[in-house]
Amino acid sequence: MHMANELLSIPVAxxxxxxxxxxxxxVCRKAGRIIASDKLALMGILGAFIFAAQMVNFQLPAMPGTSGHILGAVLLAIILGPHAAAIVIASVxxxxxxxxxxxxxxxxxxxxxxxALVPSYLGYFLYKTVxxxxxxxxxxxxGSVLACVITMQVSAALIPIEAALSGVxxxxFSTFLITMLGVHLLIGLVEGLVTVAVLGYLQQVRPDIVVDSLTGKVRLSRKAVLTTLAVFTVVVGAGFSLLASNLPDGLEWSYAERPDQPDFETVVSNDDSTIAAVDDFQSKYSLLPGYSRRGSAIGETGKDMAESSAGWTSFAGVVGSAVTCAVIWLTAWLLRKKQSIKV
Known part of the structure:
Protein backbone atom coordinates (compact mmCIF):
# COMPACT_ATOMS: atom_id res chain seq x y z
CA MET A 1 0.00 0.00 0.00
CA HIS A 2 3.02 2.28 -0.05
CA MET A 3 2.30 5.00 -2.60
CA ALA A 4 4.87 5.83 -5.26
CA ASN A 5 5.76 9.40 -6.27
CA GLU A 6 4.05 9.06 -9.66
CA LEU A 7 0.62 8.89 -8.01
CA LEU A 8 0.86 12.50 -6.86
CA SER A 9 1.32 16.03 -8.09
CA ILE A 10 3.80 18.29 -6.32
CA PRO A 11 1.11 20.50 -4.69
CA VAL A 12 -0.78 17.50 -3.30
CA ALA A 13 2.48 15.93 -2.10
CA VAL A 27 0.12 12.89 18.28
CA CYS A 28 3.54 13.38 19.86
CA ARG A 29 2.19 15.96 22.30
CA LYS A 30 -0.60 13.58 23.32
CA ALA A 31 1.62 10.52 23.51
CA GLY A 32 4.29 12.22 25.61
CA ARG A 33 1.77 12.57 28.44
CA ILE A 34 0.68 8.94 28.53
CA ILE A 35 3.63 6.76 27.48
CA ALA A 36 4.75 4.87 30.57
CA SER A 37 8.37 3.81 31.03
CA ASP A 38 7.41 0.14 30.82
CA LYS A 39 5.93 0.72 27.34
CA LEU A 40 9.16 1.88 25.69
CA ALA A 41 10.56 -1.57 24.96
CA LEU A 42 7.12 -2.86 23.94
CA MET A 43 6.69 -0.02 21.44
CA GLY A 44 10.12 -0.66 19.95
CA ILE A 45 9.69 -4.41 19.61
CA LEU A 46 6.18 -4.14 18.20
CA GLY A 47 7.44 -1.58 15.69
CA ALA A 48 10.21 -3.98 14.67
CA PHE A 49 7.64 -6.76 14.33
CA ILE A 50 5.43 -4.65 12.05
CA PHE A 51 8.44 -3.68 9.94
CA ALA A 52 9.35 -7.35 9.48
CA ALA A 53 5.74 -8.41 8.91
CA GLN A 54 5.26 -5.80 6.18
CA MET A 55 8.15 -7.39 4.27
CA VAL A 56 6.11 -10.58 3.92
CA ASN A 57 3.74 -10.17 0.99
CA PHE A 58 1.25 -13.03 0.76
CA GLN A 59 -0.56 -14.07 -2.41
CA LEU A 60 -4.22 -13.18 -2.21
CA PRO A 61 -6.79 -15.98 -2.37
CA ALA A 62 -8.93 -15.95 -5.52
CA MET A 63 -6.61 -13.32 -7.04
CA PRO A 64 -3.54 -15.16 -8.40
CA GLY A 65 -1.92 -12.06 -9.88
CA THR A 66 -1.52 -9.96 -6.77
CA SER A 67 -0.33 -9.98 -3.17
CA GLY A 68 -0.69 -7.98 0.01
CA HIS A 69 0.83 -7.28 3.40
CA ILE A 70 -0.58 -6.23 6.74
CA LEU A 71 -0.58 -2.63 8.01
CA GLY A 72 -0.54 -3.41 11.73
CA ALA A 73 -2.04 -0.09 12.84
CA VAL A 74 -5.20 -1.60 14.32
CA LEU A 75 -3.24 -4.27 16.20
CA LEU A 76 -0.92 -1.68 17.72
CA ALA A 77 -3.79 0.69 18.52
CA ILE A 78 -5.48 -2.08 20.50
CA ILE A 79 -2.28 -2.99 22.36
CA LEU A 80 -0.69 0.45 22.83
CA GLY A 81 -3.52 2.92 22.29
CA PRO A 82 -3.98 5.08 19.17
CA HIS A 83 -1.39 7.78 19.99
CA ALA A 84 1.49 5.37 20.51
CA ALA A 85 0.35 3.23 17.57
CA ALA A 86 0.40 6.21 15.21
CA ILE A 87 3.95 7.09 16.29
CA VAL A 88 5.15 3.52 15.83
CA ILE A 89 3.61 3.01 12.38
CA ALA A 90 4.73 6.46 11.20
CA SER A 91 8.28 5.59 12.28
CA VAL A 92 8.09 2.33 10.32
CA ALA A 116 -0.43 5.44 10.34
CA LEU A 117 -2.70 8.31 11.35
CA VAL A 118 -6.07 7.32 9.88
CA PRO A 119 -6.01 3.57 10.63
CA SER A 120 -4.62 3.99 14.16
CA TYR A 121 -7.42 6.29 15.29
CA LEU A 122 -10.25 4.95 13.15
CA GLY A 123 -9.34 1.35 13.95
CA TYR A 124 -9.21 2.03 17.68
CA PHE A 125 -12.57 3.83 17.57
CA LEU A 126 -14.22 0.95 15.71
CA TYR A 127 -12.69 -1.66 18.00
CA LYS A 128 -13.82 0.19 21.14
CA THR A 129 -17.30 0.64 19.71
CA VAL A 130 -17.75 -3.09 19.10
CA GLY A 143 -14.20 -6.08 16.76
CA SER A 144 -10.61 -6.68 15.70
CA VAL A 145 -11.55 -8.16 12.34
CA LEU A 146 -14.17 -5.50 11.59
CA ALA A 147 -11.77 -2.72 12.54
CA CYS A 148 -9.08 -4.17 10.27
CA VAL A 149 -11.42 -4.62 7.31
CA ILE A 150 -13.03 -1.18 7.56
CA THR A 151 -9.81 0.75 8.17
CA MET A 152 -8.13 -1.07 5.28
CA GLN A 153 -11.03 -0.03 3.05
CA VAL A 154 -10.77 3.60 4.15
CA SER A 155 -7.00 3.66 3.71
CA ALA A 156 -7.35 2.07 0.27
CA ALA A 157 -9.99 4.64 -0.72
CA LEU A 158 -7.74 7.54 0.23
CA ILE A 159 -5.21 6.62 -2.47
CA PRO A 160 -7.58 7.11 -5.46
CA ILE A 161 -8.79 10.32 -3.83
CA GLU A 162 -5.24 11.65 -3.51
CA ALA A 163 -4.42 10.59 -7.07
CA ALA A 164 -7.60 12.23 -8.38
CA LEU A 165 -6.79 15.47 -6.56
CA SER A 166 -3.38 15.32 -8.23
CA GLY A 167 -4.97 15.03 -11.67
CA VAL A 168 -2.89 12.00 -12.68
CA PHE A 173 -11.97 7.77 -10.51
CA SER A 174 -14.66 5.17 -9.81
CA THR A 175 -12.76 2.51 -11.77
CA PHE A 176 -9.61 2.93 -9.69
CA LEU A 177 -11.60 3.19 -6.46
CA ILE A 178 -13.63 0.01 -6.98
CA THR A 179 -10.51 -1.96 -7.90
CA MET A 180 -8.65 -0.75 -4.81
CA LEU A 181 -11.56 -1.55 -2.49
CA GLY A 182 -12.00 -5.04 -3.90
CA VAL A 183 -8.35 -6.01 -3.58
CA HIS A 184 -7.94 -4.54 -0.12
CA LEU A 185 -11.07 -6.21 1.21
CA LEU A 186 -9.17 -9.50 1.03
CA ILE A 187 -6.04 -7.96 2.56
CA GLY A 188 -8.12 -6.52 5.40
CA LEU A 189 -9.60 -9.93 6.17
CA VAL A 190 -6.14 -11.49 6.37
CA GLU A 191 -4.93 -8.68 8.61
CA GLY A 192 -7.95 -9.23 10.84
CA LEU A 193 -7.00 -12.87 11.30
CA VAL A 194 -3.39 -11.94 12.11
CA THR A 195 -4.62 -9.40 14.66
CA VAL A 196 -6.88 -11.97 16.29
CA ALA A 197 -3.99 -14.45 16.48
CA VAL A 198 -1.68 -11.97 18.23
CA LEU A 199 -4.38 -10.81 20.65
CA GLY A 200 -5.30 -14.43 21.36
CA TYR A 201 -1.67 -15.16 22.25
CA LEU A 202 -1.43 -12.13 24.54
CA GLN A 203 -4.72 -13.04 26.21
CA GLN A 204 -3.31 -16.45 27.05
CA VAL A 205 0.09 -15.33 28.37
CA ARG A 206 0.00 -11.66 29.40
CA PRO A 207 -3.43 -10.01 29.02
CA ASP A 208 -2.47 -6.92 31.02
CA ILE A 209 0.10 -5.90 28.40
CA VAL A 210 -2.79 -4.55 26.30
CA VAL A 211 -3.69 -0.93 27.06
CA ASP A 212 -7.30 -1.89 27.85
CA SER A 213 -6.44 -5.16 29.57
CA LEU A 214 -7.88 -8.37 28.21
CA THR A 215 -9.28 -10.86 30.69
CA GLY A 216 -7.11 -13.86 31.44
CA LYS A 217 -4.35 -15.24 33.64
CA VAL A 218 -0.78 -13.95 33.61
CA ARG A 219 1.35 -16.93 32.59
CA LEU A 220 4.55 -15.23 31.44
CA SER A 221 6.59 -12.29 32.67
CA ARG A 222 6.72 -9.13 30.56
CA LYS A 223 10.36 -9.87 29.81
CA ALA A 224 9.46 -13.34 28.52
CA VAL A 225 6.73 -11.93 26.27
CA LEU A 226 9.03 -9.23 24.90
CA THR A 227 11.76 -11.80 24.29
CA THR A 228 9.30 -14.06 22.46
CA LEU A 229 8.12 -11.19 20.27
CA ALA A 230 11.72 -10.16 19.54
CA VAL A 231 12.74 -13.68 18.54
CA PHE A 232 9.65 -14.05 16.35
CA THR A 233 10.45 -10.70 14.72
CA VAL A 234 13.92 -11.94 13.77
CA VAL A 235 12.43 -15.16 12.38
CA VAL A 236 9.94 -13.18 10.28
CA GLY A 237 12.49 -10.63 9.08
CA ALA A 238 15.27 -13.11 8.30
CA GLY A 239 13.24 -16.18 7.32
CA PHE A 240 9.63 -15.55 6.39
CA SER A 241 10.66 -12.56 4.25
CA LEU A 242 12.39 -15.01 1.89
CA LEU A 243 9.02 -16.68 1.28
CA ALA A 244 7.28 -13.42 0.39
CA SER A 245 5.38 -13.30 -2.88
CA ASN A 246 7.07 -11.48 -5.76
CA LEU A 247 3.71 -10.54 -7.23
CA PRO A 248 2.74 -6.84 -7.25
CA ASP A 249 0.92 -5.75 -4.12
CA GLY A 250 -2.69 -4.64 -4.12
CA LEU A 251 -1.90 -1.03 -5.00
CA GLU A 252 0.60 -1.87 -7.74
CA TRP A 253 -1.82 -4.41 -9.23
CA SER A 254 -4.62 -1.85 -9.16
CA TYR A 255 -2.81 0.82 -11.15
CA ALA A 256 0.57 -0.25 -12.55
CA GLU A 257 1.10 -3.90 -13.45
CA ARG A 258 -0.83 -7.16 -13.65
CA PRO A 259 1.16 -10.31 -14.46
CA ASP A 260 -2.12 -12.14 -15.05
CA GLN A 261 -3.22 -9.47 -17.58
CA PRO A 262 -0.32 -8.77 -20.01
CA ASP A 263 -2.27 -6.12 -21.95
CA PHE A 264 -3.09 -4.07 -18.85
CA GLU A 265 -2.27 -0.37 -19.19
CA THR A 266 -1.42 1.78 -16.21
CA VAL A 267 -4.24 3.94 -14.88
CA VAL A 268 -1.86 6.79 -14.00
CA SER A 269 -0.25 9.33 -16.30
CA ASN A 270 2.27 11.68 -14.69
CA ASP A 271 4.94 13.30 -16.87
CA ASP A 272 6.22 15.77 -14.26
CA SER A 273 10.02 15.84 -14.57
CA THR A 274 10.31 16.58 -10.86
CA ILE A 275 8.81 13.19 -10.08
CA ALA A 276 11.43 11.43 -12.19
CA ALA A 277 14.20 13.48 -10.57
CA VAL A 278 13.02 12.60 -7.06
CA ASP A 279 12.73 8.92 -8.01
CA ASP A 280 16.31 9.00 -9.28
CA PHE A 281 17.54 10.76 -6.15
CA GLN A 282 15.79 8.29 -3.86
CA SER A 283 17.10 5.31 -5.81
CA LYS A 284 20.64 6.68 -5.70
CA TYR A 285 20.80 7.44 -1.99
CA SER A 286 18.66 4.71 -0.38
CA LEU A 287 20.99 2.39 1.52
CA LEU A 288 19.15 -0.86 0.75
CA PRO A 289 16.67 -0.12 -2.06
CA GLY A 290 14.01 -2.77 -2.34
CA TYR A 291 15.37 -4.51 0.78
CA SER A 292 18.41 -5.65 -1.21
CA ARG A 293 21.81 -4.39 -2.31
CA ARG A 294 22.36 -1.83 -5.02
CA GLY A 295 23.04 -3.59 -8.36
CA SER A 296 24.91 -6.84 -8.88
CA ALA A 297 28.56 -7.82 -9.04
CA ILE A 298 30.32 -8.15 -12.39
CA GLY A 299 30.40 -11.75 -13.62
CA GLU A 300 27.80 -12.92 -11.11
CA THR A 301 25.65 -15.80 -12.38
CA GLY A 302 21.89 -15.99 -12.09
CA LYS A 303 22.15 -18.54 -9.29
CA ASP A 304 24.70 -16.40 -7.47
CA MET A 305 22.46 -13.36 -7.81
CA ALA A 306 19.46 -15.26 -6.42
CA GLU A 307 21.44 -16.54 -3.44
CA SER A 308 22.96 -13.12 -2.85
CA SER A 309 19.57 -11.43 -3.10
CA ALA A 310 18.11 -13.83 -0.53
CA GLY A 311 20.97 -13.09 1.83
CA TRP A 312 20.53 -9.36 1.46
CA THR A 313 16.78 -9.65 2.03
CA SER A 314 17.40 -11.44 5.33
CA PHE A 315 20.03 -8.86 6.22
CA ALA A 316 17.63 -6.02 5.42
CA GLY A 317 14.90 -7.66 7.50
CA VAL A 318 17.09 -8.01 10.58
CA VAL A 319 18.85 -4.65 10.28
CA GLY A 320 15.64 -2.83 9.43
CA SER A 321 13.86 -4.35 12.41
CA ALA A 322 16.74 -3.41 14.72
CA VAL A 323 16.88 0.17 13.42
CA THR A 324 13.11 0.49 13.72
CA CYS A 325 13.17 -0.77 17.31
CA ALA A 326 15.95 1.65 18.27
CA VAL A 327 14.37 4.67 16.58
CA ILE A 328 10.97 4.07 18.16
CA TRP A 329 12.43 3.45 21.62
CA LEU A 330 14.48 6.65 21.40
CA THR A 331 11.53 8.66 20.09
CA ALA A 332 9.25 7.47 22.89
CA TRP A 333 11.98 8.10 25.49
CA LEU A 334 12.52 11.66 24.23
CA LEU A 335 8.77 12.35 24.27
CA ARG A 336 8.55 11.16 27.89
CA LYS A 337 11.62 13.15 28.89
CA LYS A 338 10.30 16.32 27.26
CA GLN A 339 6.97 15.94 29.04
CA SER A 340 8.63 15.29 32.42
CA ILE A 341 10.72 18.46 32.02
CA LYS A 342 7.57 20.49 31.36
CA VAL A 343 5.92 19.05 34.47
Missing amino acids: AGTLTIAAAGLGF VIIQCLIFQDGGLLALGCNIINM TAGPFNSLRVYI LAVP
Whole structure:
Protein backbone atom coordinates (compact mmCIF):
# COMPACT_ATOMS: atom_id res chain seq x y z
CA MET A 1 0.00 0.00 0.00
CA HIS A 2 3.02 2.28 -0.05
CA MET A 3 2.30 5.00 -2.60
CA ALA A 4 4.87 5.83 -5.26
CA ASN A 5 5.76 9.40 -6.27
CA GLU A 6 4.05 9.06 -9.66
CA LEU A 7 0.62 8.89 -8.01
CA LEU A 8 0.86 12.50 -6.86
CA SER A 9 1.32 16.03 -8.09
CA ILE A 10 3.80 18.29 -6.32
CA PRO A 11 1.11 20.50 -4.69
CA VAL A 12 -0.78 17.50 -3.30
CA ALA A 13 2.48 15.93 -2.10
CA ALA A 14 3.41 19.16 -0.30
CA GLY A 15 -0.06 19.56 1.18
CA THR A 16 -0.28 16.02 2.51
CA LEU A 17 3.24 16.22 3.94
CA THR A 18 2.21 19.37 5.81
CA ILE A 19 -0.93 17.67 7.13
CA ALA A 20 1.06 14.59 8.16
CA ALA A 21 3.65 16.71 9.97
CA ALA A 22 0.94 18.63 11.82
CA GLY A 23 -0.82 15.39 12.69
CA LEU A 24 2.35 13.81 14.03
CA GLY A 25 3.06 16.93 16.07
CA PHE A 26 -0.36 16.63 17.70
CA VAL A 27 0.12 12.89 18.28
CA CYS A 28 3.54 13.38 19.86
CA ARG A 29 2.19 15.96 22.30
CA LYS A 30 -0.60 13.58 23.32
CA ALA A 31 1.62 10.52 23.51
CA GLY A 32 4.29 12.22 25.61
CA ARG A 33 1.77 12.57 28.44
CA ILE A 34 0.68 8.94 28.53
CA ILE A 35 3.63 6.76 27.48
CA ALA A 36 4.75 4.87 30.57
CA SER A 37 8.37 3.81 31.03
CA ASP A 38 7.41 0.14 30.82
CA LYS A 39 5.93 0.72 27.34
CA LEU A 40 9.16 1.88 25.69
CA ALA A 41 10.56 -1.57 24.96
CA LEU A 42 7.12 -2.86 23.94
CA MET A 43 6.69 -0.02 21.44
CA GLY A 44 10.12 -0.66 19.95
CA ILE A 45 9.69 -4.41 19.61
CA LEU A 46 6.18 -4.14 18.20
CA GLY A 47 7.44 -1.58 15.69
CA ALA A 48 10.21 -3.98 14.67
CA PHE A 49 7.64 -6.76 14.33
CA ILE A 50 5.43 -4.65 12.05
CA PHE A 51 8.44 -3.68 9.94
CA ALA A 52 9.35 -7.35 9.48
CA ALA A 53 5.74 -8.41 8.91
CA GLN A 54 5.26 -5.80 6.18
CA MET A 55 8.15 -7.39 4.27
CA VAL A 56 6.11 -10.58 3.92
CA ASN A 57 3.74 -10.17 0.99
CA PHE A 58 1.25 -13.03 0.76
CA GLN A 59 -0.56 -14.07 -2.41
CA LEU A 60 -4.22 -13.18 -2.21
CA PRO A 61 -6.79 -15.98 -2.37
CA ALA A 62 -8.93 -15.95 -5.52
CA MET A 63 -6.61 -13.32 -7.04
CA PRO A 64 -3.54 -15.16 -8.40
CA GLY A 65 -1.92 -12.06 -9.88
CA THR A 66 -1.52 -9.96 -6.77
CA SER A 67 -0.33 -9.98 -3.17
CA GLY A 68 -0.69 -7.98 0.01
CA HIS A 69 0.83 -7.28 3.40
CA ILE A 70 -0.58 -6.23 6.74
CA LEU A 71 -0.58 -2.63 8.01
CA GLY A 72 -0.54 -3.41 11.73
CA ALA A 73 -2.04 -0.09 12.84
CA VAL A 74 -5.20 -1.60 14.32
CA LEU A 75 -3.24 -4.27 16.20
CA LEU A 76 -0.92 -1.68 17.72
CA ALA A 77 -3.79 0.69 18.52
CA ILE A 78 -5.48 -2.08 20.50
CA ILE A 79 -2.28 -2.99 22.36
CA LEU A 80 -0.69 0.45 22.83
CA GLY A 81 -3.52 2.92 22.29
CA PRO A 82 -3.98 5.08 19.17
CA HIS A 83 -1.39 7.78 19.99
CA ALA A 84 1.49 5.37 20.51
CA ALA A 85 0.35 3.23 17.57
CA ALA A 86 0.40 6.21 15.21
CA ILE A 87 3.95 7.09 16.29
CA VAL A 88 5.15 3.52 15.83
CA ILE A 89 3.61 3.01 12.38
CA ALA A 90 4.73 6.46 11.20
CA SER A 91 8.28 5.59 12.28
CA VAL A 92 8.09 2.33 10.32
CA VAL A 93 6.84 4.14 7.21
CA ILE A 94 9.58 6.79 7.43
CA ILE A 95 12.34 4.20 7.82
CA GLN A 96 10.96 2.14 4.94
CA CYS A 97 10.97 5.22 2.71
CA LEU A 98 14.36 6.70 3.61
CA ILE A 99 16.46 3.54 3.88
CA PHE A 100 14.69 0.95 1.74
CA GLN A 101 12.97 3.06 -0.94
CA ASP A 102 9.64 1.48 -0.01
CA GLY A 103 7.19 4.27 -0.74
CA GLY A 104 7.97 7.48 -2.60
CA LEU A 105 9.75 10.37 -0.93
CA LEU A 106 7.15 12.82 -2.21
CA ALA A 107 4.42 10.39 -1.13
CA LEU A 108 5.70 10.18 2.44
CA GLY A 109 2.99 12.48 3.76
CA CYS A 110 0.26 10.43 2.10
CA ASN A 111 1.73 7.17 3.37
CA ILE A 112 1.88 8.48 6.93
CA ILE A 113 -1.73 9.63 6.72
CA ASN A 114 -3.02 6.50 4.98
CA MET A 115 -1.04 3.89 6.91
CA ALA A 116 -0.43 5.44 10.34
CA LEU A 117 -2.70 8.31 11.35
CA VAL A 118 -6.07 7.32 9.88
CA PRO A 119 -6.01 3.57 10.63
CA SER A 120 -4.62 3.99 14.16
CA TYR A 121 -7.42 6.29 15.29
CA LEU A 122 -10.25 4.95 13.15
CA GLY A 123 -9.34 1.35 13.95
CA TYR A 124 -9.21 2.03 17.68
CA PHE A 125 -12.57 3.83 17.57
CA LEU A 126 -14.22 0.95 15.71
CA TYR A 127 -12.69 -1.66 18.00
CA LYS A 128 -13.82 0.19 21.14
CA THR A 129 -17.30 0.64 19.71
CA VAL A 130 -17.75 -3.09 19.10
CA THR A 131 -16.17 -4.18 22.41
CA ALA A 132 -17.95 -1.67 24.65
CA GLY A 133 -19.46 -3.22 27.77
CA PRO A 134 -18.42 -6.23 29.85
CA PHE A 135 -15.42 -8.15 28.52
CA ASN A 136 -16.24 -10.79 25.95
CA SER A 137 -13.58 -12.62 23.93
CA LEU A 138 -15.85 -13.07 20.94
CA ARG A 139 -16.54 -9.33 20.78
CA VAL A 140 -12.80 -8.66 20.97
CA TYR A 141 -12.14 -10.92 18.00
CA ILE A 142 -15.10 -9.68 15.96
CA GLY A 143 -14.20 -6.08 16.76
CA SER A 144 -10.61 -6.68 15.70
CA VAL A 145 -11.55 -8.16 12.34
CA LEU A 146 -14.17 -5.50 11.59
CA ALA A 147 -11.77 -2.72 12.54
CA CYS A 148 -9.08 -4.17 10.27
CA VAL A 149 -11.42 -4.62 7.31
CA ILE A 150 -13.03 -1.18 7.56
CA THR A 151 -9.81 0.75 8.17
CA MET A 152 -8.13 -1.07 5.28
CA GLN A 153 -11.03 -0.03 3.05
CA VAL A 154 -10.77 3.60 4.15
CA SER A 155 -7.00 3.66 3.71
CA ALA A 156 -7.35 2.07 0.27
CA ALA A 157 -9.99 4.64 -0.72
CA LEU A 158 -7.74 7.54 0.23
CA ILE A 159 -5.21 6.62 -2.47
CA PRO A 160 -7.58 7.11 -5.46
CA ILE A 161 -8.79 10.32 -3.83
CA GLU A 162 -5.24 11.65 -3.51
CA ALA A 163 -4.42 10.59 -7.07
CA ALA A 164 -7.60 12.23 -8.38
CA LEU A 165 -6.79 15.47 -6.56
CA SER A 166 -3.38 15.32 -8.23
CA GLY A 167 -4.97 15.03 -11.67
CA VAL A 168 -2.89 12.00 -12.68
CA LEU A 169 -5.63 9.43 -13.30
CA ALA A 170 -5.97 8.17 -16.88
CA VAL A 171 -9.19 6.29 -16.05
CA PRO A 172 -12.39 7.30 -14.25
CA PHE A 173 -11.97 7.77 -10.51
CA SER A 174 -14.66 5.17 -9.81
CA THR A 175 -12.76 2.51 -11.77
CA PHE A 176 -9.61 2.93 -9.69
CA LEU A 177 -11.60 3.19 -6.46
CA ILE A 178 -13.63 0.01 -6.98
CA THR A 179 -10.51 -1.96 -7.90
CA MET A 180 -8.65 -0.75 -4.81
CA LEU A 181 -11.56 -1.55 -2.49
CA GLY A 182 -12.00 -5.04 -3.90
CA VAL A 183 -8.35 -6.01 -3.58
CA HIS A 184 -7.94 -4.54 -0.12
CA LEU A 185 -11.07 -6.21 1.21
CA LEU A 186 -9.17 -9.50 1.03
CA ILE A 187 -6.04 -7.96 2.56
CA GLY A 188 -8.12 -6.52 5.40
CA LEU A 189 -9.60 -9.93 6.17
CA VAL A 190 -6.14 -11.49 6.37
CA GLU A 191 -4.93 -8.68 8.61
CA GLY A 192 -7.95 -9.23 10.84
CA LEU A 193 -7.00 -12.87 11.30
CA VAL A 194 -3.39 -11.94 12.11
CA THR A 195 -4.62 -9.40 14.66
CA VAL A 196 -6.88 -11.97 16.29
CA ALA A 197 -3.99 -14.45 16.48
CA VAL A 198 -1.68 -11.97 18.23
CA LEU A 199 -4.38 -10.81 20.65
CA GLY A 200 -5.30 -14.43 21.36
CA TYR A 201 -1.67 -15.16 22.25
CA LEU A 202 -1.43 -12.13 24.54
CA GLN A 203 -4.72 -13.04 26.21
CA GLN A 204 -3.31 -16.45 27.05
CA VAL A 205 0.09 -15.33 28.37
CA ARG A 206 0.00 -11.66 29.40
CA PRO A 207 -3.43 -10.01 29.02
CA ASP A 208 -2.47 -6.92 31.02
CA ILE A 209 0.10 -5.90 28.40
CA VAL A 210 -2.79 -4.55 26.30
CA VAL A 211 -3.69 -0.93 27.06
CA ASP A 212 -7.30 -1.89 27.85
CA SER A 213 -6.44 -5.16 29.57
CA LEU A 214 -7.88 -8.37 28.21
CA THR A 215 -9.28 -10.86 30.69
CA GLY A 216 -7.11 -13.86 31.44
CA LYS A 217 -4.35 -15.24 33.64
CA VAL A 218 -0.78 -13.95 33.61
CA ARG A 219 1.35 -16.93 32.59
CA LEU A 220 4.55 -15.23 31.44
CA SER A 221 6.59 -12.29 32.67
CA ARG A 222 6.72 -9.13 30.56
CA LYS A 223 10.36 -9.87 29.81
CA ALA A 224 9.46 -13.34 28.52
CA VAL A 225 6.73 -11.93 26.27
CA LEU A 226 9.03 -9.23 24.90
CA THR A 227 11.76 -11.80 24.29
CA THR A 228 9.30 -14.06 22.46
CA LEU A 229 8.12 -11.19 20.27
CA ALA A 230 11.72 -10.16 19.54
CA VAL A 231 12.74 -13.68 18.54
CA PHE A 232 9.65 -14.05 16.35
CA THR A 233 10.45 -10.70 14.72
CA VAL A 234 13.92 -11.94 13.77
CA VAL A 235 12.43 -15.16 12.38
CA VAL A 236 9.94 -13.18 10.28
CA GLY A 237 12.49 -10.63 9.08
CA ALA A 238 15.27 -13.11 8.30
CA GLY A 239 13.24 -16.18 7.32
CA PHE A 240 9.63 -15.55 6.39
CA SER A 241 10.66 -12.56 4.25
CA LEU A 242 12.39 -15.01 1.89
CA LEU A 243 9.02 -16.68 1.28
CA ALA A 244 7.28 -13.42 0.39
CA SER A 245 5.38 -13.30 -2.88
CA ASN A 246 7.07 -11.48 -5.76
CA LEU A 247 3.71 -10.54 -7.23
CA PRO A 248 2.74 -6.84 -7.25
CA ASP A 249 0.92 -5.75 -4.12
CA GLY A 250 -2.69 -4.64 -4.12
CA LEU A 251 -1.90 -1.03 -5.00
CA GLU A 252 0.60 -1.87 -7.74
CA TRP A 253 -1.82 -4.41 -9.23
CA SER A 254 -4.62 -1.85 -9.16
CA TYR A 255 -2.81 0.82 -11.15
CA ALA A 256 0.57 -0.25 -12.55
CA GLU A 257 1.10 -3.90 -13.45
CA ARG A 258 -0.83 -7.16 -13.65
CA PRO A 259 1.16 -10.31 -14.46
CA ASP A 260 -2.12 -12.14 -15.05
CA GLN A 261 -3.22 -9.47 -17.58
CA PRO A 262 -0.32 -8.77 -20.01
CA ASP A 263 -2.27 -6.12 -21.95
CA PHE A 264 -3.09 -4.07 -18.85
CA GLU A 265 -2.27 -0.37 -19.19
CA THR A 266 -1.42 1.78 -16.21
CA VAL A 267 -4.24 3.94 -14.88
CA VAL A 268 -1.86 6.79 -14.00
CA SER A 269 -0.25 9.33 -16.30
CA ASN A 270 2.27 11.68 -14.69
CA ASP A 271 4.94 13.30 -16.87
CA ASP A 272 6.22 15.77 -14.26
CA SER A 273 10.02 15.84 -14.57
CA THR A 274 10.31 16.58 -10.86
CA ILE A 275 8.81 13.19 -10.08
CA ALA A 276 11.43 11.43 -12.19
CA ALA A 277 14.20 13.48 -10.57
CA VAL A 278 13.02 12.60 -7.06
CA ASP A 279 12.73 8.92 -8.01
CA ASP A 280 16.31 9.00 -9.28
CA PHE A 281 17.54 10.76 -6.15
CA GLN A 282 15.79 8.29 -3.86
CA SER A 283 17.10 5.31 -5.81
CA LYS A 284 20.64 6.68 -5.70
CA TYR A 285 20.80 7.44 -1.99
CA SER A 286 18.66 4.71 -0.38
CA LEU A 287 20.99 2.39 1.52
CA LEU A 288 19.15 -0.86 0.75
CA PRO A 289 16.67 -0.12 -2.06
CA GLY A 290 14.01 -2.77 -2.34
CA TYR A 291 15.37 -4.51 0.78
CA SER A 292 18.41 -5.65 -1.21
CA ARG A 293 21.81 -4.39 -2.31
CA ARG A 294 22.36 -1.83 -5.02
CA GLY A 295 23.04 -3.59 -8.36
CA SER A 296 24.91 -6.84 -8.88
CA ALA A 297 28.56 -7.82 -9.04
CA ILE A 298 30.32 -8.15 -12.39
CA GLY A 299 30.40 -11.75 -13.62
CA GLU A 300 27.80 -12.92 -11.11
CA THR A 301 25.65 -15.80 -12.38
CA GLY A 302 21.89 -15.99 -12.09
CA LYS A 303 22.15 -18.54 -9.29
CA ASP A 304 24.70 -16.40 -7.47
CA MET A 305 22.46 -13.36 -7.81
CA ALA A 306 19.46 -15.26 -6.42
CA GLU A 307 21.44 -16.54 -3.44
CA SER A 308 22.96 -13.12 -2.85
CA SER A 309 19.57 -11.43 -3.10
CA ALA A 310 18.11 -13.83 -0.53
CA GLY A 311 20.97 -13.09 1.83
CA TRP A 312 20.53 -9.36 1.46
CA THR A 313 16.78 -9.65 2.03
CA SER A 314 17.40 -11.44 5.33
CA PHE A 315 20.03 -8.86 6.22
CA ALA A 316 17.63 -6.02 5.42
CA GLY A 317 14.90 -7.66 7.50
CA VAL A 318 17.09 -8.01 10.58
CA VAL A 319 18.85 -4.65 10.28
CA GLY A 320 15.64 -2.83 9.43
CA SER A 321 13.86 -4.35 12.41
CA ALA A 322 16.74 -3.41 14.72
CA VAL A 323 16.88 0.17 13.42
CA THR A 324 13.11 0.49 13.72
CA CYS A 325 13.17 -0.77 17.31
CA ALA A 326 15.95 1.65 18.27
CA VAL A 327 14.37 4.67 16.58
CA ILE A 328 10.97 4.07 18.16
CA TRP A 329 12.43 3.45 21.62
CA LEU A 330 14.48 6.65 21.40
CA THR A 331 11.53 8.66 20.09
CA ALA A 332 9.25 7.47 22.89
CA TRP A 333 11.98 8.10 25.49
CA LEU A 334 12.52 11.66 24.23
CA LEU A 335 8.77 12.35 24.27
CA ARG A 336 8.55 11.16 27.89
CA LYS A 337 11.62 13.15 28.89
CA LYS A 338 10.30 16.32 27.26
CA GLN A 339 6.97 15.94 29.04
CA SER A 340 8.63 15.29 32.42
CA ILE A 341 10.72 18.46 32.02
CA LYS A 342 7.57 20.49 31.36
CA VAL A 343 5.92 19.05 34.47
